[in-house]
Amino acid sequence: MPIATTIATTIATSIAQPRRLASPRTPPRSVATCLALALSIAVLFSATLSTAALADTSIVMLGTGTPVPDGERAGSGVAVIHDGEAYLFDVGPGVVERASQAQERLGIEALAPVNIERLFLTHLHSDHVLDYPELLGTYWWRREQPISVVGPVGTETMSQGVYTMLSEDTNTRLADKSPVTNPAAARALVTEIEQEGLVHESPGISIHAFGVTHGDWEQAYGYKVITDDLTLVISGDTSLSEEVRRQASGADVLIHEVISRQGWEQLSPQWQAYHQYAHTLSDELAELAREARPGTLVLTHVLHYSAPRDSVLDEVRADYDGRVLLPDDLDVIE
Numbered sequence: 001m002p003i004a005t006t007i008a009t010t011i012a013t014s015i016a017q018p019r020r021l022a023s024p025r026t027p028p029r030s031v032a033t034c035l036a037l038a039l040s041i042a043v044l045f046s047a048t049l050s051t052a053a054l055a056d057t058s059i060v061m062l063g064t065g066t067p068v069p070d071g072e073r074a075g076s077g078v079a080v081i082h083d084g085e086a087y088l089f090d091v092g093p094g095v096v097e098r099a100s101q102a103q104e105r106l107g108i109e110a111l112a113p114v115n116i117e118r119l120f121l122t123h124l125h126s127d128h129v130l131d132y133p134e135l136l137g138t139y140w141w142r143r144e145q146p147i148s149v150v151g152p153v154g155t156e157t158m159s160q161g162v163y164t165m166l167s168e169d170t171n172t173r174l175a176d177k178s179p180v181t182n183p184a185a186a187r188a189l190v191t192e193i194e195q196e197g198l199v200h201e202s203p204g205i206s207i208h209a210f211g212v213t214h215g216d217w218e219q220a221y222g223y224k225v226i227t228d229d230l231t232l233v234i235s236g237d238t239s240l241s242e243e244v245r246r247q248a249s250g251a252d253v254l255i256h257e258v259i260s261r262q263g264w265e266q267l268s269p270q271w272q273a274y275h276q277y278a279h280t281l282s283d284e285l286a287e288l289a290r291e292a293r294p295g296t297l298v299l300t301h302v303l304h305y306s307a308p309r310d311s312v313l314d315e316v317r318a319d320y321d322g323r324v325l326l327p328d329d330l331d332v333i334e
C-alpha cells in the first residue's frame with residue numbers, strides 16, 4: 001500500500017469513535033494515537049522512514065455469531081489490520097456487510113470489500129463461509145488483485161462452486177462494455193493447507209496454522225498471528241484443545257469460541273454430546289486460560305441457547321481471574 005494511503009488510514013482510524021476494547025499490553029489509546037499521528041507527520045517530511053514504523057495492529061470483530069440465526073450478529077469473522085492491510089479470518093454470513101460498515105463508520109479503508117485481499121479459513125462449516133460468494137462477487141470488477149485464500153482441503157472445490165454460481169455475472173461483465181480492472185480478480189488464488197505451520201509471511205507479520213479438534217472435521221485449524229507489536233491466537237471452532245493452550249501460552253490476545261455451561265445443561269442429551277465433542281464449555285475455557293494466561297481472552301462464537309449471552313462471561317470469570325472480553329460485531333481490540 002502506498003505510504004500516503006497508509007497515513008490516511010492511520011489518521012482516519014485515529015479520529016473514528018468506535019467502541020474500542022484496549023488490550024492491557026498495548027499503550028493507552030491517547031499515547032498510541034499521539035504516537036501514530038506523530039509518526040504520520042514525521043513520514044510526511046521524511047521519505048526514508050520505513051512504513052514498518054507505522055505498524056499498529058488492530059483486531060476488528062466483524063462477526064461474533066454462531067450457526068444460530070441472530071439479527072444482531074454476523075457469522076464468524078475476525079479482521080486483523082496491520083500496516084494498512086486486512087487479514088480476514090473466516091467469512092460467515094453478514095461479514096462482508098460488516099466489513100463495509102467498518103470502512104464507513106470506523107474509517108478502516110483496508111476493510112472496503114474490494115480492498116480485502118487475504119482470507120484465511122478455519123474450517124468449512126456454513127457459519128464460517130456463507131459470505132465467501134459475497135466476498136468474491138462484490139465489486140470484483142473493481143479489484144486490482146485476486147483474493148488469496150488459505151484454507152483446509154475442500155477450499156478449492158468450494159471456490160469452483162462459487163465460480164459456477166457467479167459464472168453468468170462474470171461472463172457478462174467480461175463481455176459487455178463495463179470496464180473490468182483485472183479479469184483475473186474474478187477468481188481466488190487458493191492454497192489448501194497441507195501441513196501445519198507458516199501459511200503467510202510479509203514484513204512485520206507472520207501467520208501460522210495449527211490443527212484443532214472440531215467434531216468430525218478432519219481438517220479444522222486455528223491461527224497464530226505474530227506482528228511486530230502483537231501476538232494473537234484465533235481458536236476457530238474447537239473442543240478443549242491442548243494445542244490451543246500451547247499456542248496461546250503467553251499470547252497477547254486469545255480469541256476463543258465458547259459454549260455456556262448453563263445453556264448447555266438445558267439441552268437434550270444428544271445435543272449435549274455433540275457440543276462436548278465439537279465445542280469448548282465455559283469452565284473448560286477458564287481452565288485453559290488459567291494455564292495459557294493470555295493478556296486478553298476474547299469470547300466469540302458464543303453458543304448460549306436458553307441462558308443469557310452475558311452468562312458466559314460470568315461463567316468464565318468464576319474460574320479465571322484474567323482479563324476477559326465479550327465483544328459485539330464491529331468492536332475493535334487494540
Ligand SMILES: [Zn+2]
Pocket residue numbers: 123125214237
Ligand atoms: Zn464449526
Ligand SMILES: [Zn+2]
Pocket residue numbers: 066067076125127128237301
Ligand atoms: Zn462455527
